Amino acid sequence: MAGFLKTEAGKGLALSAPASLYVGLLVAGPLGILVAYSFWTQTYVDIDKTLTWANYIEAASDPLVRHLMLRSIAIAGAVTLATVALAYPIAYFIAFRTQKKTLWLLLITIPFWSSYLLRVFSWKLILGFNGVMNSALLTTGVIDEPLTFLLYNEFAVVLTLAHAWAPFAILPIYVSLQKVDRALLEAATDLGCSKLERFLRVTLPLTIPGIIAASLIIFIPTVGDYVTPSLVGGSQGKMIANLIQVQFGPANNWPLGATLSLVAMASVGFVAILFVVTTTALGRRIR
Amino acid sequence: MNDQNIIEISKVEKRFGTFTAVSDFSLDLKEGEFFSLLGPSGCGKTTALRMIAGFQDHDAGTICIGGQEMADIPANKRPTNMVFQSYAIFPHLNVGDNVAFGLRKLGLSRAEIKTRVADALDMVELGGLQSRKADELSGGQRQRVALARALVMRPKVLLLDEPLSALDKNLRETMQLEMRRLQQRLGITFVMVTHDQYEAMTMSDRIGVMFAGKLEQVDKPEVIYARPCNRQVASFIGGMNFLNARMTGDGGGRMDVDVQGFGALTIDVNPNVRIHGTDLLVGIRPEQLEIGADRPEGYDGYLQGTVSDVAFYGESVHYYVQAPGTDDPIAVAVPNYFHTVDHKRGDTVWLGVQNASIIDLGARESQK
Numbered sequence: 001m002a003g004f005l006k007t008e009a010g011k012g013l014a015l016s017a018p019a020s021l022y023v024g025l026l027v028a029g030p031l032g033i034l035v036a037y038s039f040w041t042q043t044y045v046d047i048d049k050t051l052t053w054a055n056y057i058e059a060a061s062d063p064l065v066r067h068l069m070l071r072s073i074a075i076a077g078a079v080t081l082a083t084v085a086l087a088y089p090i091a092y093f094i095a096f097r098t099q100k101k102t103l104w105l106l107l108i109t110i111p112f113w114s115s116y117l118l119r120v121f122s123w124k125l126i127l128g129f130n131g132v133m134n135s136a137l138l139t140t141g142v143i144d145e146p147l148t149f150l151l152y153n154e155f156a157v158v159l160t161l162a163h164a165w166a167p168f169a170i171l172p173i174y175v176s177l178q179k180v181d182r183a184l185l186e187a188a189t190d191l192g193c194s195k196l197e198r199f200l201r202v203t204l205p206l207t208i209p210g211i212i213a214a215s216l217i218i219f220i221p222t223v224g225d226y227v228t229p230s231l232v233g234g235s236q237g238k239m240i241a242n243l244i245q246v247q248f249g250p251a252n253n254w255p256l257g258a259t260l261s262l263v264a265m266a267s268v269g270f271v272a273i274l275f276v277v278t279t280t281a282l283g284r285r286i287r
Numbered sequence: 288m289n290d291q292n293i294i295e296i297s298k299v300e301k302r303f304g305t306f307t308a309v310s311d312f313s314l315d316l317k318e319g320e321f322f323s324l325l326g327p328s329g330c331g332k333t334t335a336l337r338m339i340a341g342f343q344d345h346d347a348g349t350i351c352i353g354g355q356e357m358a359d360i361p362a363n364k365r366p367t368n369m370v371f372q373s374y375a376i377f378p379h380l381n382v383g384d385n386v387a388f389g390l391r392k393l394g395l396s397r398a399e400i401k402t403r404v405a406d407a408l409d410m411v412e413l414g415g416l417q418s419r420k421a422d423e424l425s426g427g428q429r430q431r432v433a434l435a436r437a438l439v440m441r442p443k444v445l446l447l448d449e450p451l452s453a454l455d456k457n458l459r460e461t462m463q464l465e466m467r468r469l470q471q472r473l474g475i476t477f478v479m480v481t482h483d484q485y486e487a488m489t490m491s492d493r494i495g496v497m498f499a500g501k502l503e504q505v506d507k508p509e510v511i512y513a514r515p516c517n518r519q520v521a522s523f524i525g526g527m528n529f530l531n532a533r534m535t536g537d538g539g540g541r542m543d544v545d546v547q548g549f550g551a552l553t554i555d556v557n558p559n560v561r562i563h564g565t566d567l568l569v570g571i572r573p574e575q576l577e578i579g580a581d582r583p584e585g586y587d588g589y590l591q592g593t594v595s596d597v598a599f600y601g602e603s604v605h606y607y608v609q610a611p612g613t614d615d616p617i618a619v620a621v622p623n624y625f626h627t628v629d630h631k632r633g634d635t636v637w638l639g640v641q642n643a644s645i646i647d648l649g650a651r652e653s654q655k
Contacts, residue, residue: 186342187375189363191389191440201388205379287384287391 152234
């Protein structure tokens with residue numbers, strides 16, 4: 001045994017054992033239970049453990065599920081797009097235009113020092129009927145009555161999440177920008193490129209891995225987010241996770257909830273793979 | 288090479304804060320010339336090159352390329368292209384697309400681009416490697432791609448920043464010859480920055496030797512070797528023994544001198560020296576000294592001393608001879624004709640020198 005631990009493979013296994021054990025017990029295990037549940041049926045007081053596709057058939061045929069799933073993906077897509085688009089210039093600034101990189105990176109993590117719930121709630125205070133935004137606009141006379149389209153809709157969800165995720169997008173993009181050899185930029189200039197062309201033909205394609213990482217980090221958890229839509233989403237901002245929560249809570253239909261969770265997972269996986277493949281392919285076309 | 292000046296640089300200066308990187312830099316380069324800027328690291332040679340390329344602006348003076356003043360012309364519009372020290376091969380593009388990078392800006396047809404890329408790759412002996420990925424290239428291949436990528440733009444001037452320093456010795460020597468041949472065939476002006484004296488001497492039509500931001504001497508390699516303008520230049524290129532001397536009389540481009548250790552000799556006045564004086568510094572190349580156990584015949588100056596060190600270099604043997612009346616041991620290089628090492632430490636030997644081998648390096652107090 002001691003001999004085995006001295007080999008490369010042994011060392012590798014020993015090092016990864018705690019994490020593997022943790023993941024095995026606390027992720028793979030529950031996932032297995034979820035899969036099992038999705039093939040069972042809820043009776044009034046009990047679970048009927050006869051295997052059946054009924055839940056999947058219901059999930060596929062219910063227009064509400066499809067609607068919420070598509071909306072979740074659309075909202076997550078919008079959040080990802082908004083966050084990456086806002087994060088890229090900031091990451092670019094830190095990587096290329098300032099000497100105080102550590103200070104800026106520290107400042108960017110400041111929102112994390114307060115609770116996520118608190119931050120979502122703050123947006124509620126800012127966007128609400130009597131919120132900061134409306135009060136300010138009313139006082140300055142820009143509007144006569146409070147704007148109601150600010151809160152309790154998809155817009156509020158996108159805005160809140162784009163803010164919450166910003167550091168998660170900035171960091172991977174910053175890392176990929178930081179890795180770009182400055183000599184490559186000079187080479188592009190030397191070969192006749194203006195600054196914009198240089199960005200589009202060298203910097204952007206070289207930072208695609210960072211963009212992909214940032215997008216996945218944001219997109220995947222956003223599709224399944226449940227807190228933000230509950231707090232600022234209103235009825236038009238409800239997402240698939242809210243429906244899943246209902247199944248496990250008030251509706252007390254765990255098998256259907258489990259099925260919806262797995263369907264959501266599969267959909268996210270599909271969209272994510274599609275995104276990675278198309279983005280990589282697009283990046284290869286830049287010459 | 289013809290007599291047309293392609294680059295005219297006049298009194299250029301560059302400061303970084305309080306540090307003056309380049310000062311009073313004036314240089315005219317002929318069309319089709321292979322010119323090297325040679326100097327130790329930090330002497331300002333790369334800054335000078337980057338000012339020509341347009342990556343660095345200059346604080347004073349003028350830079351003209353092809354008769355056009357460059358002050359308001361950004362790097363991407365200049366008729367120059369550069370081979371970077373790190374080669375700067377675009378890692379997301381294959382070899383063909385790297386070489387085609389600049390061409391795509393010129394509004395050429397696909398077929399034209401394809402032909403020019405193929406020709407450029409053939410030229411650097413990488414024909415057919417268009418689809419090779421950047422990370423699959425060896426150091427020498429990367430260097431060739433960088434060269435092809437710059438030359439395919441048909442620049443008036445090709446700038447090379449230490450282009451061979453990342454290669455191992457054998458490959459470097461091959462590339463030196465190849466680049467020289469390529470340059471002569473294309474007739475494009477090459478400006479190369481290097482800290483390697485041999486590279487500069489073997490490749491260049493002319494060399495500019497730089498120290499502390501100043502161009503000390505610009506001339507053909509053989510002239511810089513034979514008639515360096517001062518101690519700094521003399522010691523940077525080739526080996527050199529430095530001896531003190533005193534002028535006892537002069538006239539007609541020659542002067543009588545009393546050289547430390549060797550005594551009275553008559554030597555040529557070096558036209559490249561800027562500050563002459565009575566108290567002189569003179570230099571003797573190690574390979575121009577004769578050494579023997581007996582006093583050799585037919586020399587103008589002699590010195591007797593003791594061998595203090597012997598260094599075997601393969602193609603030559605270096606003896607270091609300590610003599611009364613001299614400060615440092617005098618180095619003598621003897622070609623290894625007969626596979627013999629004739630003297631050993633502690634031997635008493637004679638050194639002989641011809642008048643013509645003594646190089647006047649100017650007034651002693653002017654030397655850095």
